[in-house]
Amino acid sequence: MKLTIYGIARSRAIRNLWMAEELGLAYQHVQTVYGPEGSRKPDFLKLNPNGRVPAADVDGVILWESLAINLHLAKKVGGSLSPKDVDEDGLMTMWSMWAVTEVETPALAVLTHGSLKSEAERDNALLAKSIEALKAPLAVLEAHLAAHSGHLVGGRFTVADLNVAACVFYLRLSNLLADKPAITAWYTGAMERPAAKKAFALRGD
Structure with a gap:
């Protein structure tokens, strides 16, 4: 899996960083701050037009919303953290x-x-x-x-x-x-x- 997490640890991105560590995933962490120097830059707005962090690129699928990202990762990877049914x-x-x-x-x-x-x-x-x-x-x-x-x-x-x-x-x-x-x-x-x-x-x- 290729995973990129955008955001800073002192934001809701911490939830996705935690999840990636729980799942043992290799990932790229792109430090993206709030506001015009980060989440409001044109390049980032292409990922999340809401202008908020976090965002994640999971094998080419772009996701927003920290908890939704975690639910997606759980189901994609499987294991004890994931739903059995x-x-x-x-x-x-x-x-x-x-x-x-x-x-x-x-x-x-x-x-x-x-x-x-x-x-x-x-x-x-x-x-x-x-x-x-x-x-x-x-x-x-x-x-x-x-x-x-x-x-x-x-x-x-x-x-x-x-x-x-x-x-x-x-x-x-x-x-x-x-x-x-x-x-x-x-x-x-x-x-x-x-x-x-x-x-x-x-x-x-």
């Missing part, structure tokens, strides 16, 4: 879409306005709203993990776990998981995987 495929897609619709946006707001921005720059109303919005989905995730041996699908670590953990990553500086032992154990285990360590080291945190 159409039912698992549906469940892995469901959890990935759930992470985007229920977790990612409020979690990113919690990270931004709870930790990254200065006190003067923070939107405390948005922070409070986002914390409230996360209560129900985090309860759903906690209950599911507790009832399913600490994994989302099939009793093993799959692309679904990777995709959802990559969204929960935005909560790493908050205390919102303090009363969620199943999520904490699952997330810690995901981030301790050798492939995760190798990929996240590229962020330079």
Whole structure:
């Protein structure tokens, strides 16, 4: 397989770098920053006309959207991270879409306005709203993990776990998981995987 990943590690491209490492794939990583010096350049817009990273070239197929790229790689390569059948495929897609619709946006707001921005720059109303919005989905995730041996699908670590953990990553500086032992154990285990360590080291945190 010929795989090229466009983006920087301190972006959603980290999800694809992690997936490539999990699958043991050789890949080219083209450092592409946000904005006019990268994702808005004419050459990149030919790959992703939305002007966002990441993008990926998988054997000549150009894909956008980090979680969709990972789902595609899982099915193309196969193995334990991949769906065994159409039912698992549906469940892995469901959890990935759930992470985007229920977790990612409020979690990113919690990270931004709870930790990254200065006190003067923070939107405390948005922070409070986002914390409230996360209560129900985090309860759903906690209950599911507790009832399913600490994994989302099939009793093993799959692309679904990777995709959802990559969204929960935005909560790493908050205390919102303090009363969620199943999520904490699952997330810690995901981030301790050798492939995760190798990929996240590229962020330079």
